[in-house]
Amino acid sequence: MxxxxxASFIPLAxxxxxxxxxxxxxxxxxxxxxxxxxxxSVITQRLNTGVPLVAEVSRYIIxxxxxxxxxxxxxxxxxxxxxxxxxxFRLAAVVEFIHTATxxxxxxxxxxxxxxxxxxxxxxxxNPASVLVGDFLYSRAFQMMVDxxxxxxxxxxxxxxxxIAEGEVLQLMNMHDxxxxxxxxxxxxxxxxxxxFEASTRLAAVLANANTxxxxxxxxxxxxxxxxxxxxxxxxxxxxxxxxMGKNLGDDLREGKVTLPLIIAxxxxxxxQAGLIRKAIETGASxxxxxxxxxxxxTGALQATRAAAAAEAQRAMTAITHLPTNPYTQALLQLAxxxxxxxx
Numbered sequence: 001m002x003x004x005x006x007a008s009f010i011p012l013a014x015x016x017x018x019x020x021x022x023x024x025x026x027x028x029x030x031x032x033x034x035x036x037x038x039x040x041s042v043i044t045q046r047l048n049t050g051v052p053l054v055a056e057v058s059r060y061i062i063x064x065x066x067x068x069x070x071x072x073x074x075x076x077x078x079x080x081x082x083x084x085x086x087x088x089f090r091l092a093a094v095v096e097f098i099h100t101a102t103x104x105x106x107x108x109x110x111x112x113x114x115x116x117x118x119x120x121x122x123x124x125x126x127n128p129a130s131v132l133v134g135d136f137l138y139s140r141a142f143q144m145m146v147d148x149x150x151x152x153x154x155x156x157x158x159x160x161x162x163x164i165a166e167g168e169v170l171q172l173m174n175m176h177d178x179x180x181x182x183x184x185x186x187x188x189x190x191x192x193x194x195x196x197f198e199a200s201t202r203l204a205a206v207l208a209n210a211n212t213x214x215x216x217x218x219x220x221x222x223x224x225x226x227x228x229x230x231x232x233x234x235x236x237x238x239x240x241x242x243x244x245m246g247k248n249l250g251d252d253l254r255e256g257k258v259t260l261p262l263i264i265a266x267x268x269x270x271x272x273q274a275g276l277i278r279k280a281i282e283t284g285a286s287x288x289x290x291x292x293x294x295x296x297x298x299t300g301a302l303q304a305t306r307a308a309a310a311a312e313a314q315r316a317m318t319a320i321t322h323l324p325t326n327p328y329t330q331a332l333l334q335l336a337x338x339x340x341x342x343x344x
Contacts, residue, residue: 104133156202
C-alpha cells in the first residue's frame with residue numbers, strides 16, 4: 001500500500017482485486033454491528049410519542065427490516081476516517097428516519113401493496129396515516145439535526161430532502177412517458193435515491209473534519225453507490241423473484257415507470273417490439289409483462305443495465321482510493337463490489 005504523511009492509502013490497481021462474496025460482505029457489516037445497535041436504540045427512543053398511531057406505523061415499517069444501508073454507510077465512512085464520537089449514532093438515525101419517510105410517501109404515490117415481503121404501511125393502515133406519519137418522521141429528523149448543533153449538517157440534510165422531493169416530482173411527471181431517455185432517467189435516480197446515499201457519506205466526512213477534497217471523494221462514493229443500487233433495483237424488477245425481493249415483479253411497468261432496462265430494450269428492439277413496449281408504458285398494461293420481459297431478454301437490456309451499474313460501482317471504489325487503508329475502507333470497497341451480485 002502507498003503511504004502518504006504516515007497513513008496508508010489504496011492504490012488504484014488494487015480495486016481490480018477486491019474479493020467479492022456474501023461472507024465478506026457480512027463480515028464488513030459486522031464491523032459496525034455494535035454501532036448499529038446504538039443507532040437502533042436512538043431510533044427507539046426518538047419514536048416515543050403520545051400519539052399511538054404514529055409509533056405503531058413508524059415501528060411497523062422500521063421493523064420490516066431492510067438493509068439499513070444508508071446509516072451503515074455513514075458509520076463505515078466515519079470508521080474509515082477515524083471518527084468515533086457518539087454524534088454519528090444520532091445522524092445515522094436521522095438518515096434512517098428520512099429514508100423511512102420517503103418509503104411511506106413513495107408507497108402511497110405508487111399505490112404499492114407489498115414491500116420487503118409484507119403489506120406496505122398504506123395497505124395496512126391507509127394512505128392518510130402513511131402520509132402523516134411520514135411527515136412526523138421528517139419533522140423528527142429535523143429536530144434531531146438541530147440537536148447536533150452544526151449548521152453544515154443542517155445545510156446538507158435540508159438540501160438533500162429538497163432534492164429528494166424534486167426527484168419524486170420528476171418521477172411523477174415522467175410516469176407513462178415512453179420518450180424518457182437515459183439522461184432524464186439518471187437525473188431522477190440521482191435525485192430520488194442516490195442523494196441520501198451521498199448525504200450519508202458526506203456527513204461522515206463533515207463529522208470527521210475531513211478536508212474539502214476528502215469530503216467530495218466521500219460524497220462521490222455515496223452518490224455512485226446509490227446510483228448503482230437503484231440501477232440494480234431496476235434490473236431486479238424484470239429479472240428477480242417476488243419471493244426473494246419481497247415485492248411484485250413488474251411493478252415498475254404497471255406504475256408506468258420508465259427505467260433503464262426498458263429504455264435500452266426500446267433502443268435495441270425492432271419497431272414493432274419498441275411500439276409494444278411504448279404502449280405498455282403508456283397504459284401500464286400488466287398483461288403485456290411476459291412479452292416485455294421476453295423483449296428485454298432478447299435485446300440484452302438487462303446485461304447492458306448491469307454494465308451501467310458496474311460502471312457506477314467502479315466509480316464509487318475509485319472515489320475512495322485516497323482514504324486511509326483500514327478495515328472500514330475495505331468494507332466500503334466490498335459493499336460496492338458485492339452490490340453487483342445483489343438479488344433483493
